[in-house]
Amino acid sequence: MSEKSVYHSGFAALIGRPNVGKSTLLNALVGQKVAIMSNRPQTTRNRIRGVLTTDEVQIVFIDTPGIHEPKHQLGQYMVLAAESTLNEVDLVLFVCDATEPNHPGDKAILERLKKTKTPAFLIINKVDAVPKTAVLTMIDKMNQQHLFKEIIPVSAKDGTQLEELKHLIAGALPEGPKYYPDDMVTDHPEQFVIAEFVREKVLRLTREEVPHSVMVDIEQLEYRSNGVVYANAVIYCERESQKGILIGKRGDVLRRVGQLARQDLEALFGSKVYLDLWVKVKKDWRNQQGLLHKFGFDDM
Template sequence: MHGAEPNKDFRSGFVTVVGRPNAGKSTLLNQLLGQKILIMSDKPQTTRNKIHCILTEERGQIVFLDTPGIHKPKHKLGEFMVDSALESLREVDLILYMVDTTADFGTGEEYILENLKQVKTPCILLLNKIDLIEKDKLLKLIKDYSALKDFLAIIPISAKTGENKDELLKVIFKEMPQGPMYYPEDEVTDQPERFIMAELVREKVLQLTRDEVPHSIAVVVESVEEKKTLIKVRALIVVERDSQKGIIIGQGGSLLKEIGRLARQDIETLLGSKVFLELFVKVEKDWRNRGRSLREFGYSDRS
């Protein structure tokens, strides 16, 4: 599109996706973008930063902000995550509020709705996981939520199967103002490759350790070297306790090896090249409550 006549009907804008942890936000964005950019896990609160994901089509460009789930924070990292999500409500052209229809309505949803009522930004309600619930329950939810806030639209979806994805995009594009292309058309995220690589390693740790190592891990890619036939990546997995380090390494290094194998496959897809991935594990006690560590691992600019 560069160099060609600008399309007068080209629409562009910024859309934030909010919801309780585990509502399916990252799954939806990966579905809309048609590729895996965001880490997916069945554990809540896996997204920690506001990540810009970019969808460019003939009709326009949508810049999505995937925000951390809004929840009651228990530590400094949690505060950073929630502040980040709430701040995004004022910065965008449209809010997508995502609800897991299989979960009960509770204080978490009340808290989000309270915050949504305080901003003038138009909001679409997405009722997710409709492939898992009865139609009667869905109709009741639509009625109940309609009474709580004046939504621009209420769209039942399945982020997993992509059901109603086209309808959702139609409504989003209609709401976008006419505007420029903010990012090159082949770009799908504004995050550097190192960040995505670190996220892919973190996803595998979360997948393979289940509940034993919750969210007390960070991953930092320390170096990326391009060799003739492959790319050498060195990454550090940071945990808070010695016991967690033992779990991640596993018996005879077996689990760390498996984390490396799975992460390497995803990184090779990302980079389109053969990769040699070296993983190390380090204990940094209570890092989620320390400003310096949060800054070092890319989570905060506050002291």
């Protein structure tokens, strides 16, 4: 970057209803996995920050929980976390699903957008899965409902238009400094990242009510002299029957969770990782303020 060039930086929030691909899009834009992914709605529970730094711009993406009708205190926290972000950023990236046009959840979010002065991009994701005519129809209808600064059809899955999207975001951000070092892709502590990667594997390997009843807490994290990262992780669920499912026959499910999480974590840390996994029951933890605070959710 030359001395005369102007540097730009800012915060861009990804909002949208559950399961439209916000986390997949965040990872694709940053170029590295910083948010867990699942085909289950409401996978993201916290605001996840991913940082993209170039010679001209630093974009801090904030992936928010999907906006939905909450059924417990955890759900209320998730919706409040998403909505409060709208007025705290420089740009809102409203992500919709091209395979589900005219979804009532999108209309509800549009009403929230109308109440904020933050400029917004409409990002229509998953365009690889529908005909071009369907995308054009969706663009026309959404354009009539809100004045978006830009409308960009993309595919986080195959990379369609992602470079163009990054260019447009950079152009919409103000002049500013670098908020994070060049090599930082997320500002979340290691404990949070490890817990999320473990939870992602639980989402992948379990079914029915189990995934949404799970929270992971890292009780101990050590960087040992032999180069191994040691983590003692407790997987909390709400019922004894769920505990049995999580452990599995002869411990096979828990063992597989550990194997898959360790693979991702070793790629991220660049060193050997030892996961010591346990399963415990905390009845109805999603409705207990004290436990929500313990697990890192802000007071509501």
